[in-house]
Amino acid sequence: xxxxxxxxxxxxxxxxxxxxxxxxxxxxxxxxxxxxxxxxxxxxxxxxxxxxxxxxxxxxxxxxxxxxxxxxxxxxxxxxxxxxxxxxxxxxxxxxxxxxxxxxxxxxxxxxxxxxxxxxxxxxxxxxxxxxxxxxxxxxxxxxxxxxxxxxxxxxxxxxxxxxxxxxxxxxxxxxxxxxxxxxxxxxxxxxxxxxxxxxxxxxxxxxxxxxxxxx
Amino acid sequence: xxxxxxxxxxxxxxxxxxxxxxxxxxxxxxxxxxxxxxxxxxxxxxxxxxxxxxxxxxxxxxxxxxxxxxxxxxxxxxxxxxxxxxxxxxxxxxxxxxxxxxxxxxxxxxxxxxxxxxxxxxxxxxxxxxxxxxxxxxxxxxxxxxxxxxxxxxxxxxxxxxxxxxxxxxxxxxxxxxxxxxxxxxxxxxxxxxxxxxxxxxxxxxxxxxxxxxxx
Numbered sequence: 527x528x529x530x531x532x533x534x535x536x537x538x539x540x541x542x543x544x545x546x547x548x549x550x551x552x553x554x555x556x557x558x559x560x561x562x563x564x565x566x567x568x569x570x571x572x573x574x575x576x577x578x579x580x581x582x583x584x585x586x587x588x589x590x591x592x593x594x595x596x597x598x599x600x601x602x603x604x605x606x607x608x609x610x611x612x613x614x615x616x617x618x619x620x621x622x623x624x625x626x627x628x629x630x631x632x633x634x635x636x637x638x639x640x641x642x643x644x645x646x647x648x649x650x651x652x653x654x655x656x657x658x659x660x661x662x663x664x665x666x667x668x669x670x671x672x673x674x675x676x677x678x679x680x681x682x683x684x685x686x687x688x689x690x691x692x693x694x695x696x697x698x699x700x701x702x703x704x705x706x707x708x709x710x711x712x713x714x715x716x717x718x719x720x721x722x723x724x725x726x727x728x729x730x731x732x733x734x735x736x737x738x739x740x741x742x
Numbered sequence: 743x744x745x746x747x748x749x750x751x752x753x754x755x756x757x758x759x760x761x762x763x764x765x766x767x768x769x770x771x772x773x774x775x776x777x778x779x780x781x782x783x784x785x786x787x788x789x790x791x792x793x794x795x796x797x798x799x800x801x802x803x804x805x806x807x808x809x810x811x812x813x814x815x816x817x818x819x820x821x822x823x824x825x826x827x828x829x830x831x832x833x834x835x836x837x838x839x840x841x842x843x844x845x846x847x848x849x850x851x852x853x854x855x856x857x858x859x860x861x862x863x864x865x866x867x868x869x870x871x872x873x874x875x876x877x878x879x880x881x882x883x884x885x886x887x888x889x890x891x892x893x894x895x896x897x898x899x900x901x902x903x904x905x906x907x908x909x910x911x912x913x914x915x916x917x918x919x920x921x922x923x924x925x926x927x928x929x930x931x932x933x934x935x936x937x938x939x940x941x942x943x944x945x946x947x948x949x950x951x952x953x954x955x956x957x958x
Contacts, residue, residue: 572954
């Protein structure tokens, strides 16, 4: 299968977004802000439409693209989103205000691992979406898993790291990148074998893992 | 991204199946029966775990592989599955009996378009899974959509036809294949623009479309 052709084919079939959302997509491209790519975000939204969470926690707001799209797709959901980069946090605030989603989205400024008490007070959550520092995923998961409701889900983005995770380590040039690949691979193995969750990895976009908490 | 490496990477992380299920995978390979590939079936099962349907209709039993896997993943669901090829139908019966899933799975022999009355009597359904003659998908969808409960979903497999659907038609050798590609492409366009459903196409396996009925 020619992956690129197929992705282009699928992208062409995706309906137009609102003007503001398309402005955000252009902004992210121009300023190289890592927002989810089109097929990835559409997949995420469909997963959430199936799951119908009422309370969502997002780790890694960036400019607010996925938060706004989740708010549009789930008009009854409340979203808490955390960002530690100040410029991105400010930009997200502006976009969220322009999208008229301030009542649905609470944006917190700071490190998700340090803000746990505040985030816990706003919880519990039906869905946690991790889209932040790739080296920290297991810590994020372990920190936030206790805030999950029954039947809750945790979605981890970027867990294939543009496919690097499947590359022979000897072919990777920098030590930093090798170390990151090992961490992500370690997370994937840990996650797939976690006794309290059913996890499936979707090789879509940069790789999306969906973990469903097992019923007790 | 090297698609094949990534797929192998993800497949390696998938837990072992039961002995019988792995026997069925080997059987399908040996006798060239088209069952869902590993990443595709795992994705389907995860979608169903999120959606939690109680009544499932499957069009295209083949040897019963996906029916048995759905029954295992959703122990409270009832599955009706239809197959028009007699050899496959018989084989499916045997496997379903060996898997001890006869009480959860009802197998019907015949053409899904002809058996609609019988299938309707056993409905309505929370999820319809179409995995049959690719040229007939729109007819299947139109026939079975009225049997869907509120918030029901329809999942169509093979809608990228191994990526052929994204190929320039001039490069396709046979007229039959060109005609099938046009039909599938027509279905995808029709489906993505259907006013009563939110549809997302996942470029996984041979392509999976998830259509969620909009709330009224």
